Amino acid sequence: MLKASCKLDCRAVEAMEAALYELAPSNWYVIENRLNGNGFLEGVFENQEEMQLAVKELESVSPIRLDLSQGLRTERLEDRDWKEAYKHHFQAWTVGNFHCIPIWEKESYEIPENEIGFYLDPGMAFGTGNHETTKLCLESLVDLSSEGGKVDPTGKSLIDLGCGSGIIAITAKLLGYDRVDGIDLDPDAARISSENAALNAIDGIHFRACGIDQFEKTDCYDVVVANIQTDVLQNLSEEILTLANKRGTVILSGILKKEVKELERHFLELLSVRKMDAQVEVKNLNEWSLLGIKLR
Ligand SMILES: C[S@@+](CC[C@H](N)C(=O)[O-])C[C@H]1O[C@@H](n2cnc3c(N)ncnc32)[C@H](O)[C@@H]1O
Known part of the structure; x- marks a missing residue:
């Protein structure tokens, strides 16, 4: 080596x-x-x-x-x-009352009472939660789906596009989403995601090795999350929007701050062509941005 x-x-x-x-x-x-x-x-x-x-x-x-x-x-x-x-390069971190803990700290990390911990071994897959783009996604998802948020996850569905280590799909399942799917172009990422779900004894997340443009949907989702770089989000914007329910939420991350205006303009144009109305919001963390699209 x-x-x-x-x-x-x-x-x-x-x-x-x-x-x-x-x-x-x-x-x-x-x-x-x-x-x-x-x-x-x-x-x-x-x-x-x-x-x-x-x-x-x-x-x-x-x-x-x-x-x-x-x-x-x-x-x-x-x-x-x-x-x-x-x-x-992977340190334990928290969002809301969720603690994402490296598996090798399982014995030493103390999860506070009434809070939720899950263990992760990302291997070479992206997604420890330490990167701004993942943090932005998880904060948005927890805000959206926790008490007082806009979506009660009970009975709701979510797809994690570009699942990496599976961190977003696993958090979604712990938040209470009913049907959770995850896909990634990289077969290793899909395998690592399944292993991480098993590590936490979480059943029922369907991880698949497949690109967004090859994904054959059987149904739409209440929440679509994609933490992938801007050019991919832009090139696959039709496919991404098609995966969302009529009143669904689309969370896009992996966007540099300097790119977000252009991507927002692109999605607004696409929504207008499709005669769809939406509330759009941008969140920033250091040099990274997240684009949230709430269809209505
Ligand atoms: C930045 S990582 C995000 C990992 C994890 N979801 C997170 O938030 O930390 C992006 C992932 O998207 C995958 N990816 C890139 N292009 C893709 C595509 N067209 N379809 C599906 N997955 C893709 C990559 O293999 C990579 O694992």
Whole structure:
């Protein structure tokens, strides 16, 4: 195993996080020093060839020129180190009274009385909840579906498009949604999502390896969540809207703040062509935005 790393200044950290989001899932990750904003890009690979390919792929989506071939340091890793590496980047977090806990903290983490905890082993799939785009989705979903929210999840349905680790679908099931489905282009993500549901003894979520455009719906959903990058959301906007019920809610994330106005305009135009009325809201967290569409 090989570990590659290079230093990033604060401007590069932000740009690299956006590039990695576009590339996800990948073996790269960014470690940021929260005090000065600088950081490191790191990646772990089977061998030199795999690393070279990953460097090329990363350079193709990176908006800034990073001379990876010059600044990149490599070191050999024991197999054991590699299997543990991703664990450093997943910390327990809470939204509302939900606690998302790394499975390796199961014994040590104390869930406060009357609050709900679930365990996750994301492996290489995206979705620890530590990323802003996932946080925005989960906060919206919990706000929408908890007491006082607009949707009482009892008897309601939700689909998680691009389910990654399954974190959104699992939270939905714990919130009380009745029918929950999750799909992901990446077969590993669909498998990891099912494993994470089993880890929490949650039955009844149907995870499938399939792209949004290949998904054959049997019915519409009360809530559609898609945390995928902006160009995919825009290209598949017809398919995404078609999955929502007449009075359904669509939660779109994975959008850079600078892209949200254009995506909002695109969806409003599509809604108007379809003669559909909706209330649209934007939420921001750091450089990321969420677009919420409540059909009416
Ligand atoms: C940023 S991750 C989101 C993971 C998780 N839902 C979360 O919120 O943390 C995006 C996921 O979407 C999947 N994906 C990308 N394009 C897709 C498509 N066209 N159809 C289905 N899944 C897709 C990727 O494989 C990846 O697992």
